[in-house]
Amino acid sequence: xxxxxxxxxxxxxxxxxxxxxxxxxxxxxxxxxxxxxxxxxxxxxxxxxxxxxxxxxxxxxxxxxxxxxxxxxxxxxxxxxxxxxxxxxxxxxxxxxxxxxxxxxxxxxxxxxxxxxxxxxxxxxxxxxxxxxxxxxxxxxxxxxxxxxxxxxxxxxxxxxxxxxxxxxxxxxxxxxxxxxxxxxxxxxxxxxxxxxxxxxxxxxxxxxxxxxxxxxxxxxxxxxxxxxxxxxxxxxxxxxxxxxxxxxxxxxxxxxxxxxxxxxxxxxxxxxxxxxxxxxxxxxxxxxxxxxxxxxxxxxxxxxxxxxxxxxxxxxxxxxxxxxxxxxxxxxxxxxxxxxxxxxxxxxxxxxxxxxxxxxxxxxxxxxxxxxxxxxxxxxxxxxxxxxxxxxxxxxxxxxxxxxxxxxxxxxxxxxxxxxxxxxxxxxxxxxxxxxxxxxxxxxxxxxxxxxxxxxxxxxxxxxxxxxxxxxxxxxxxxxxxxxxx
Amino acid sequence: xxxxxxxxxxxxxxxxxxxxxxxxxxxxxxxxxxxxxxxxxxxxxxxxxxxxxxxxxxxxxxxxxxxxxxxxxxxxxxxxxxxxxxxxxxxxxxxxxxxxxxxxxxxxxxxxxxxxxxxxxxxxxxxxxxxxxxxxxxxxxxxxxxxxxxxxx
Numbered sequence: 001x002x003x004x005x006x007x008x009x010x011x012x013x014x015x016x017x018x019x020x021x022x023x024x025x026x027x028x029x030x031x032x033x034x035x036x037x038x039x040x041x042x043x044x045x046x047x048x049x050x051x052x053x054x055x056x057x058x059x060x061x062x063x064x065x066x067x068x069x070x071x072x073x074x075x076x077x078x079x080x081x082x083x084x085x086x087x088x089x090x091x092x093x094x095x096x097x098x099x100x101x102x103x104x105x106x107x108x109x110x111x112x113x114x115x116x117x118x119x120x121x122x123x124x125x126x127x128x129x130x131x132x133x134x135x136x137x138x139x140x141x142x143x144x145x146x147x148x149x150x151x152x153x154x155x156x157x158x159x160x161x162x163x164x165x166x167x168x169x170x171x172x173x174x175x176x177x178x179x180x181x182x183x184x185x186x187x188x189x190x191x192x193x194x195x196x197x198x199x200x201x202x203x204x205x206x207x208x209x210x211x212x213x214x215x216x217x218x219x220x221x222x223x224x225x226x227x228x229x230x231x232x233x234x235x236x237x238x239x240x241x242x243x244x245x246x247x248x249x250x251x252x253x254x255x256x257x258x259x260x261x262x263x264x265x266x267x268x269x270x271x272x273x274x275x276x277x278x279x280x281x282x283x284x285x286x287x288x289x290x291x292x293x294x295x296x297x298x299x300x301x302x303x304x305x306x307x308x309x310x311x312x313x314x315x316x317x318x319x320x321x322x323x324x325x326x327x328x329x330x331x332x333x334x335x336x337x338x339x340x341x342x343x344x345x346x347x348x349x350x351x352x353x354x355x356x357x358x359x360x361x362x363x364x365x366x367x368x369x370x371x372x373x374x375x376x377x378x379x380x381x382x383x384x385x386x387x388x389x390x391x392x393x394x395x396x397x398x399x400x401x402x403x404x405x406x407x408x409x410x411x412x413x414x415x416x417x418x419x420x421x422x423x424x425x426x427x428x429x430x431x432x433x434x435x436x437x438x439x440x441x442x443x444x445x446x447x448x449x450x451x452x453x454x455x456x457x458x459x460x461x462x463x464x465x466x467x468x469x470x471x472x473x474x475x476x477x478x479x480x481x482x483x484x485x486x487x
Numbered sequence: 488x489x490x491x492x493x494x495x496x497x498x499x500x501x502x503x504x505x506x507x508x509x510x511x512x513x514x515x516x517x518x519x520x521x522x523x524x525x526x527x528x529x530x531x532x533x534x535x536x537x538x539x540x541x542x543x544x545x546x547x548x549x550x551x552x553x554x555x556x557x558x559x560x561x562x563x564x565x566x567x568x569x570x571x572x573x574x575x576x577x578x579x580x581x582x583x584x585x586x587x588x589x590x591x592x593x594x595x596x597x598x599x600x601x602x603x604x605x606x607x608x609x610x611x612x613x614x615x616x617x618x619x620x621x622x623x624x625x626x627x628x629x630x631x632x633x634x635x636x637x638x639x640x
């Protein structure tokens with residue numbers, strides 16, 4: 001395995017779209033399509049991500065194209081930023097690698113009624129309070145425990161179960177993708193190890209690229225959509241990025257072990273072991289989907305409990321209830337998931353399994369799966385950038401249904417490996433550099449900050465401009481970080 | 488071309504270990520070497536420990552744990568062995584300073600010496616989500632074996 005530049009054919013379709021024709025390598029069933037401009041494509045060529053787009057095009061039952069978003073980078077099996085839709089009626093497969101280990105990793109945005117001048121005098125206290133209350137980093141357990149029947153209900157029902165325990169509200173659930181509920185979830189499909197890994201991790205942030213940020217709405221680009229979402233310039237908001245923690249990782253790992261013999265059994269020729277898959281309608285496929293959906297419920301509950309603790313921290317620092325501060329959930333999106341959705345494929349409506357691996361659903365205005373509040377503006381899309389520059393709020397556009405199975409990007413996308421980022425941080429204090437930019441950052445390890453430094457990421461503004469130009473989603477607001485909690 | 492980054496090795500106290508990192512954009516690529524397959528597996532375990540802990544050298548051998556892994560493919564056997572160590576950390580908070588490996592036909596016996604994780608003393612490094620299959624390889628070298636694997640961070 002080498003880190004050489006991509007040498008295959010890349011055809012420029014338009015200023016923000018490239019094609020890897022299916023003639024690139026034997027076994028490709030569809031073309032590869034990458035949304036990127038010249039700058040981002042030059043970056044994407046430098047590792048194996050584009051070859052991974054071509055590998056995914058080999059999966060049985062794939063329809064349309066093997067897609068990648070402008071935040072594309074090298075993953076394991078699938079690239080990060082990859083989208084793949086498979087048709088079960090054409091032998092379409094499900095692949096745990098197309099979802100990732102962190103099932104339903106995602107992002108939520110919480111609004112407040114505060115303006116920056118209300119928070120800045122107490123920002124240091126607020127960051128400390130959040131860092132103290134919100135468990136993060138390796139081997140850190142949380143204050144919530146879910147065992148036995150409680151865990152079974154959480155896995156089977158998602159955040160609706162937390163509502164019963166007064167840890168979530170109806171409005172929270174209404175503003176969660178799919179209302180935080182996937183009908184195919186079956187908690188009995190999870191191993192004891194997966195349950196054990198999850199029992200004390202619901203409500204914990206984790207480490208790596210997961211974070212909690214206090215941000216300022218720096219600029220509004222679509223006044224109407226921002227107003228509908230309760231956003232305004234100079235407002236304080238909170239962004240939370242986490243997933244299904246050890247429970248989800250184990251569900252994926254168990255599935256990959258279970259699928260080891262599947263390629264032989266179903267006559268599937270795979271270019272990479274990590275693309276292990278089985279027909280969606282096979283026992284192995286159904287079992288994975290049922291467990292994956294239960295893990296997705298766990299992830300939504302995790303982000304809900306992280307938000308709950310965030311509300312408690314704000315209430316404690318500002319001596320107001322979260323309801324008084326109007327800390328409502330703007331929206332929660334998943335960016336590592338497989339969803340059973342209806343899409344037009346070659347002029348026909350088909351129900352396909354859309355794998356989004358580091359990619360976000362972006363349904364346009366009027367789509368039946370969007371909550372009533374947002375029906376007229378399109379589905380809110382939350383795009384985390386990096387901790388020094390910016391993050392974004394977008395809304396889904398019609399182009400996503402025409403070009404990308406209702407999908408847009410998920411973040412800035414990594415530019416540097418973790419080792420390269422560490423090497424780049426030698427002799428520097430990332431926390432002090434951030435402070436000079438007006439960002440107070442707290443992390444469990446200096447290395448966590450070094451690996452996640454802004455320079456490790458692509459320019460999120462450029463990524464977002466490509467998805468807007470491609471008609472997949474539209475810019476609503478640019479958010480700038482002022483407080484960061486990392487694992 | 489692929490690049491190892493020896494200068495990026497963060498633990499000066501761990502220089503006696505036979506492992507290094509190679510570049511992977513999203514996650515962490517690890518390369519280990521061993522004079523025998525058993526030594527290779529033991530070094531891979533050291534590399535995983537060093538990935539999870541800031542001070543792997545502070546782990547004391549006060550608890551003994553034995554386990555077996557059954558798998559016919561040697562590369563998958565290595566992955567499953569590392570995965571078992573990850574599971575023991577995640578579910579029982581156990582970390583190991585030394586592991587004695589015995590390889591049999593299609594199986595591995597591990598005798599591991601370690602203790603319970605203590606955040607203050609051992610320090611936190613990376614949360615390893617999983618040992619992936621992507622680019623997993625074991626190759627024979629002139630003086631033993633080399634393994635490469637990528638852990639999801």
